Amino acid sequence: MSPELKDADIETLLLHQPRREPCRALDDRVAAFFNSAAPQQAPAPFGAPPPPSPLRFKNFVYAAAALAACVVMTFSLMSIRNTLDTAITPIHVADAAHSVTSVAMANPIRVDEVYSQDEAGDVVLTSDNQPVVPVRRQVMHTTRWLDPATNVRMEVTRPVEQIVVLPAEID
Amino acid sequence: VRELLGSVYRDHRQGLFSLALSITGDANRAEDAIHDAFERLFRRLGKPAGDPIAYVFAAVRNASLDQLRRKPRPTAPDSIFEFLPAVSEPSPDHAACDAERDRLVRAALDSLPDAQREAVVMRLYSGLSFEQMAEATREPMSTVASRYRRALQSLRASVETLV
Numbered sequence: 257m258s259p260e261l262k263d264a265d266i267e268t269l270l271l272h273q274p275r276r277e278p279c280r281a282l283d284d285r286v287a288a289f290f291n292s293a294a295p296q297q298a299p300a301p302f303g304a305p306p307p308p309s310p311l312r313f314k315n316f317v318y319a320a321a322a323l324a325a326c327v328v329m330t331f332s333l334m335s336i337r338n339t340l341d342t343a344i345t346p347i348h349v350a351d352a353a354h355s356v357t358s359v360a361m362a363n364p365i366r367v368d369e370v371y372s373q374d375e376a377g378d379v380v381l382t383s384d385n386q387p388v389v390p391v392r393r394q395v396m397h398t399t400r401w402l403d404p405a406t407n408v409r410m411e412v413t414r415p416v417e418q419i420v421v422l423p424a425e426i427d
Numbered sequence: 428v429r430e431l432l433g434s435v436y437r438d439h440r441q442g443l444f445s446l447a448l449s450i451t452g453d454a455n456r457a458e459d460a461i462h463d464a465f466e467r468l469f470r471r472l473g474k475p476a477g478d479p480i481a482y483v484f485a486a487v488r489n490a491s492l493d494q495l496r497r498k499p500r501p502t503a504p505d506s507i508f509e510f511l512p513a514v515s516e517p518s519p520d521h522a523a524c525d526a527e528r529d530r531l532v533r534a535a536l537d538s539l540p541d542a543q544r545e546a547v548v549m550r551l552y553s554g555l556s557f558e559q560m561a562e563a564t565r566e567p568m569s570t571v572a573s574r575y576r577r578a579l580q581s582l583r584a585s586v587e588t589l590v
Binding site (some may be wrong): 261262263265266267269270271273274275278279281282283285286289290354405 | 436
């Protein structure tokens with residue numbers, strides 16, 4: 257050994273010493289934080305604006321669907337005027353319905369929701385003086401997927417609009 | 428932020444453990460300190476303002492000091508080093524000399540003042556820069572650097588007694 261040691265020699269000497277390693281259980285303990293769900297958020301301070309609600313997104317979807325429905329209805333009414341001169345086939349339309357079905361898959365969980373709403377218009381007369389009523393049916397198909405392991409959520413909403421013509425009874 | 432914390436842990440788990448062990452002097456409590464530190468970090472889950480490595484080291488250091496507040500450092504603390512492996516040298520004299528040198532430097536590091544030992548562990552065994560060390564300990568960089576130099580001088584003096 258050299259009688260004059262330098263700082264670099266001490267550093268090298270220290271670096272050559274094998275160090276005690278943490279046990280694998282520590283990795284598992286820390287990894288539990290990485291794999292756990294999102295932590296609870298601290299409550300917002302007084303006076304702070306409220307956090308964005310999922311209802312906002314839903315309302316936005318409904319508003320977009322309503323706008324699309326108006327456009328579709330306009331074009332549909334224009335086409336009805338043209339088709340009223342031809343033979344009319346009555347179609348039975350059910351009342352407003354709401355059904356929710358849940359199908360649990362292996363991973364993720366899937367939830368399907370269907371909302372429908374019927375709205376009758378004014379009675380009009382066909383070319384052969386038959387009273388008919390145009391009925392607008394709005395259907396909203398919503399599918400949600402949820403992975404309980406990762407808490408990942410996905411939602412797809414598909415609005416559908418139909419215009420049907422029903423024979424009307426006039427007292 | 429989760430990925431950032433995860434990558435810091437993966438890259439520095441040995442250094443974090445050495446730091447916690449050098450402070451607490453107990454392997455179990457060192458692991459508890461790291462666990463507590465990451466629990467706090469995940470509960471907070473805010474993006475670190477400065478260097479993320481220094482941020483995590485500061486959290487582990489604080490958690491280790493919290494461990495000491497609950498229970499003082501043991502009188503016979505655990506060393507941060509593994510047991511010395513058997514040395515196979517061509518000359519028995521060399522082997523004995525190296526083993527004695529290793530024993531001296533280890534004992535010297537373990538007997539350093541807490542702040543100096545912490546500085547050596549952070550610098551050498553955790554690979555932190557002086558800037559990161561200063562950020563982790565919230566002290567001026569010049570203070571941290573001079574403390575590290577003093578620690579090396581003490582270690583050098585201890586090993587030179589063998590000569």
